[in-house]
Every structure is written in structure tokens, then in C-alpha cells.
Amino acid sequence: MGKNREIGINFNNTYKLPNWILPEDISRFLKKTENHPVIIGRKTLEAILSQTKDRCPYPNRLNIVLTRNKNYKYVQGIFYVRSFNDAINEAKKRMPNKDIYILGGAEVYKYFLDIADILDITKVNGTFNEANVFFPKINWSNWILIEDKKGVEKIESVDGLGKDIIQSHVYRFMVYKRKK
Numbered sequence: 001m002g003k004n005r006e007i008g009i010n011f012n013n014t015y016k017l018p019n020w021i022l023p024e025d026i027s028r029f030l031k032k033t034e035n036h037p038v039i040i041g042r043k044t045l046e047a048i049l050s051q052t053k054d055r056c057p058y059p060n061r062l063n064i065v066l067t068r069n070k071n072y073k074y075v076q077g078i079f080y081v082r083s084f085n086d087a088i089n090e091a092k093k094r095m096p097n098k099d100i101y102i103l104g105g106a107e108v109y110k111y112f113l114d115i116a117d118i119l120d121i122t123k124v125n126g127t128f129n130e131a132n133v134f135f136p137k138i139n140w141s142n143w144i145l146i147e148d149k150k151g152v153e154k155i156e157s158v159d160g161l162g163k164d165i166i167q168s169h170v171y172r173f174m175v176y177k178r179k180k
């Protein structure tokens with residue numbers, strides 16, 4: 001998320017991330033979630049599918065997508081559920097004893113923020129004015145920081161004249177545990 005809790009851009013029924021490119025964040029995310037159940041809101045599913053040629057959002061994971069629309073287009077490899085409880089039950093039934101990852105977006109985070117054990121947040125040190133979807137407000141007194149790793153991502157393009165940095169973001173991987 002950005003400094004103002006920015007997480008996404010929803011516009012005319014299209015959904016995407018703010019304008020950041022963080023390959024280290026993506027590879028960390030892929031490593032952590034592999035062989036785990038992931039719970040995804042329908043709009044986030046569409047954001048993911050718009051950015052990949054694959055038809056299934058994340059191979060080697062149990063992809064569980066929330067939608068209230070019974071006629072939602074079928075995408076192979078996804079389990080569709082109609083409620084938060086069903087999402088959790090499906091995850092526990094199909095992958096017992098595995099940590100369940102909640103991939104958002106804001107609507108989905110809002111519900112799970114009250115029951116999650118861990119918050120694993122990549123905080124990008126920038127503001128993203130184009131964003132209109134925000135992570136819900138967090139009551140920090142409920143959480144204790146257990147991991148904090150700093151990174152700086154530089155995405156470089158090389159033109160005929162040499163290197164040209166087109167994006168540079170400072171970010172932190174911050175993991176919080178719910179206080180007992």
C-alpha cells in the first residue's frame with residue numbers, strides 16, 4: 001500500500017494496481033502463497049487476469065474467489081464462493097492445516113481485518129493520486145510488529161544513450177501479529 005493506504009484503481013469496471021512496479025514484492029508474494037489457499041475478491045481477480053496471459057490467477061494455489069453473481073463467467077482452476085464463511089470453509093476443507101492468504105481487495109480486506117492473525121504489508125513510501133481504492137483503517141493498538149525489511153526497487157530502462165531510471169520506490173515489508 002502507498003503512504004495513504006492506496007491499493008488500487010477502479011475505473012469504468014476495470015481494476016488495477018496503482019502505478020508501481022515491485023518485482024521483489026511479487027516474487028516474495030509468490031513464494032509465500034505457493035501451495036496455500038488464497039481468497040480473492042471478484043474485482044481483484046479481474047485486476048489480476050487483466051495483467052496476465054494465464055487464465056487462472058495463480059497456479060499451484062487453491063484460488064477461491066468471492067462473488068455474489070451466480071452467473072459469473074467461469075474461469076478454470078477457480079473455486080467460486082458466495083460468502084466469507086464459505087471462502088474459509090472451502091479453504092479449510094480442501095487444504096486443511098494450511099495458512100490461508102487473503103489477497104484483497106479493500107472490500108475483502110475489511111472483513112478479514114477483524115479476524116486475521118497476521119498482517120503482511122508492503123508499505124511503499126510514495127503517494128499515488130490516481131488511486132481510489134484504499135486499505136481499511138488499521139487499529140494499530142491490536143498489532144505488534146514482528147518483521148521489518150527495507151528494500152529499494154529501481155526499474156531501469158536502457159536506451160541508446162545509457163541507463164535511465166524510470167521508477168524508483170523505497171518500500172518496506174512489514175509483518176504484524178495480532179496481540180493476544
Ligand SMILES: NC(=O)c1ccc[n+]([C@@H]2O[C@H](COP(=O)([O-])OP(=O)(O)OC[C@H]3O[C@@H](n4cnc5c(N)ncnc54)[C@H](OP(=O)(O)O)[C@@H]3O)[C@@H](O)[C@H]2O)c1
Nearest residue numbers: 008009016041042043044047067068082104105106107108
Ligand atoms: N495493492 C494491493 O496489494 C492490492 C491487493 C488486492 C487488490 N488490489 C486492488 O483493489 C481493487 C479491488 O478492490 P475492491 O475493494 O474494489 O474489490 P474486491 O474486494 O477485490 O472485490 C469486491 C467483490 O467481491 C465480491 N464480494 C465481496 N464481499 C463478498 C461477500 N461477502 N460474499 C460474496 N462476494 C463478495 C463482490 O463481487 P460481485 O460484485 O461479483 O458480487 C464484490 O463486488 C483493485 O483495484 C485491485 O487492483 C490491490
